Amino acid sequence: GQSLEQPSEVTAVEGAIVQINCTYQTSGFYGLSWYQQHDGGAPTFLSYNALDGLEETGRFSSFLSRSDSYGYLLLQELQMKDSASYFCAQDNFNKFYFGSGTKLNVKP
């Protein structure tokens, strides 16, 4: 598999903005995805970056920089329901390898 590193845990307050970083070592991949997983639930797709730059989907945005070997997920206007684990996943020619995961705690 591949090595994609994320901070293990992040805490933020409702209404704030939080950025979750994902750094990797392997180059030459199709794209970088982000998934959300609530405790006991299935991972759900959030965003996909095939190219460098910012992709915006509502309150969530994702960024990729291949030259810097990193990406991030930006969550705006945090809500309590955003408390979950977030995973980046590298699309290595149609095989998907997941990052270590970040547990986001949103506090009132």
Add this chain to the structure above:
Amino acid sequence: SAVISQKPSRDICQRGTSLTIQCQVDSQVTMMFWYRQQPGQSLTLIATANQGSEATYESGFVIDKFPISRPNLTFSTLTVSNLSPEDSSIYLCSGGTENIQYFGAGTRLSVL
């Protein structure tokens, strides 16, 4: 989008036995995968389920231990063979197209 149905949702098995997990997709997907996830941990790719041919396994996973079938585009099974307590985990199937994967709710396996 696609809806992934996975069963059983959980099972408790004796060591030395096997468990077969079924995964059904409600629409045709080009790719299906099987993952393992320990609670609170990341997802580890076990294999790519290939329609009508042998699955492609990741390093550390072998066909004898994790036989996989995919007889058509919408259905796959994973068998976890010769169970040991170390196999206790959550097993997830996913199906998708090029950029997006949809996941089943997972099978929580406990081996006694």
